[in-house]
Amino acid sequence: xxxxxxxxxxxxxxxxxxxxxxxxxxxxxxxxxxxxxxxxxxxxxxxxxxxxxxxxxxxxxxxxxxxxxxxxxxxxxxxxxxxxxxxxxxxxxxxxxxxxxxxxxxxxxxxxxxxxxxxxxxxxxxxxxxxxxxxxxxxxxxxxxxxxxxxxxxxxxxxxxxxxxxxxxxxxxxxxxxxxxxxxxxxxxxxxxxxxxxxxxxxxxxxxxxxxxxxxxx
Amino acid sequence: xxxxxxxxxxxxxxxxxxxxxxxxxxxxxxxxxxxxxxxxxxxxxxxxxxxxxxxxxxxxxxxxxxxxxxxxxxxxxxxxxxxxxxxxxxxxxxxxxxxxxxxxxxxxxxxxxxxxxxxxxxxxxxxxxxxxxxxxxxxxxxxxxxxxxxxxxxxxxxxxxxxxxxxxxxxxxxxxxxxxxxxxxxxxxxxxxxxxxxxxxxxxxxxxxxxxxxxxxx
Numbered sequence: 090x091x092x093x094x095x096x097x098x099x100x101x102x103x104x105x106x107x108x109x110x111x112x113x114x115x116x117x118x119x120x121x122x123x124x125x126x127x128x129x130x131x132x133x134x135x136x137x138x139x140x141x142x143x144x145x146x147x148x149x150x151x152x153x154x155x156x157x158x159x160x161x162x163x164x165x166x167x168x169x170x171x172x173x174x175x176x177x178x179x180x181x182x183x184x185x186x187x188x189x190x191x192x193x194x195x196x197x198x199x200x201x202x203x204x205x206x207x208x209x210x211x212x213x214x215x216x217x218x219x220x221x222x223x224x225x226x227x228x229x230x231x232x233x234x235x236x237x238x239x240x241x242x243x244x245x246x247x248x249x250x251x252x253x254x255x256x257x258x259x260x261x262x263x264x265x266x267x268x269x270x271x272x273x274x275x276x277x278x279x280x281x282x283x284x285x286x287x288x289x290x291x292x293x294x295x296x297x298x299x300x301x302x303x304x305x306x307x
Numbered sequence: 308x309x310x311x312x313x314x315x316x317x318x319x320x321x322x323x324x325x326x327x328x329x330x331x332x333x334x335x336x337x338x339x340x341x342x343x344x345x346x347x348x349x350x351x352x353x354x355x356x357x358x359x360x361x362x363x364x365x366x367x368x369x370x371x372x373x374x375x376x377x378x379x380x381x382x383x384x385x386x387x388x389x390x391x392x393x394x395x396x397x398x399x400x401x402x403x404x405x406x407x408x409x410x411x412x413x414x415x416x417x418x419x420x421x422x423x424x425x426x427x428x429x430x431x432x433x434x435x436x437x438x439x440x441x442x443x444x445x446x447x448x449x450x451x452x453x454x455x456x457x458x459x460x461x462x463x464x465x466x467x468x469x470x471x472x473x474x475x476x477x478x479x480x481x482x483x484x485x486x487x488x489x490x491x492x493x494x495x496x497x498x499x500x501x502x503x504x505x506x507x508x509x510x511x512x513x514x515x516x517x518x519x520x521x522x523x524x525x
Binding site: 153156157162166167170173174177254257258262265266267269270273274277 | 371374375380384385388391392395472475476480483484485487488491492495
């Protein structure tokens with residue numbers, strides 16, 4: 090019984106790690122669609138979101154099955170509930186990639202982003218994908234130090250997010266209100282994506298140590 | 308044993324309903340602080356957020372205790388896991404009220420919102436508080452019809468959210484980029500608050516019917 094339980098628990102972690110890779114891919118493609126004004130790529134992300142929602146449902150079902158297999162003791166229960174939370178974070182990361190792709194589609198064939206803003210978003214996209222890939226690695230092989238590292242990696246995203254406001258508020262901003270509204274929302278999507286990746290990593294720390302790291306300001 | 312379980316389950320629902328009332332209050336005060344440029348009220352919301360985070364932890368702890376009391380069968384497990392999800396949604400609603408309050412504080416003694424935009428935000432604030440209060444009622448007395456009603460109530464919020472973009476994109480918008488950035492983010496905070504209230508209600512439908520209503524587009 091215990092062995093079957095451990096094996097199913099490993100399976101659930103594997104599902105979450107795969108889901109994490111998929112939402113990393115979704116954000117990579119969404120960013121490429123945004124920067125390259127690439128409609129087919131945006132459509133690919135938009136169509137692909139259903140699959141991410143299904144994976145979340147599957148993970149949640151498997152978590153229930155796992156708990157039903159064995160009356161859960163405190164720690165096992167916490168591990169599985171952490172997995173359920175992580176699945177929710179990952180689904181939301183998929184939604185945020187979807188929002189980026191939809192913004193790219195909405196303005197096509199125009200670019201959503203003014204040319205000189207693109208490098209910032211290229212960087213935010215890169216950081217976002219790295220955070221998700223790192224989180225996938227941590228799910229596969231929980232490592233408290235690497236999980237904590239992810240929190241400081243996310244500071245780079247927060248800095249980029251804040252910097253976008255400086256850029257838009259500057260008298261040199263010549264792109265008007267409509268572009269500022271798009272940039273504000275897009276920067277927020279990337280920043281939230283990073284927050285959810287951090288949240289996934291923090292849950293893995295909790296699974297390993299039994300203690301939740303002090304919350305970062307949401 | 309079963310009786311103790313049912314009584315604790317009722318207690319958990321009560322905690323969530325109280326938490327829902329508290330995040331409704333937080334959003335009411337945050338909106339008043341925003342519209343009335345009221346710094347002490349903004350500070351009150353900001354200070355009060357810790358309490359909401361504690362309540363979420365308490366609800367999660369109580370959910371665990373409840374599961375430990377009795378080897379959960381499928382339905383009981385789903386009910387408790389739904390409660391854990393709902394606690395997460397409610398904490399996030401508190402965070403969003405906090406974001407509104409912080410925006411009010413950041414621009415004080417200036418108003419964040421141009422005068423003619425205030426009526427829209429007064430309306431968004433009203434809808435937000437009503438959604439949360441309705442969700443509290445549904446937690447206390449789960450009613451599938453009222454929970455579904457909440458989804459259509461949230462359409463009013465989505466309409467207001469969309470309308471803000473029309474207002475900002477209009478050539479009549481004379482408040483510049485900085486105000487547009489603030490309005491964009493604030494409208495997003497209210498819209499997300501409404502989404503989470505809907506999510507809480509949907510989970511209560513699930514608890515009652517055993518079926519999750521078809522997801523709304525996030």
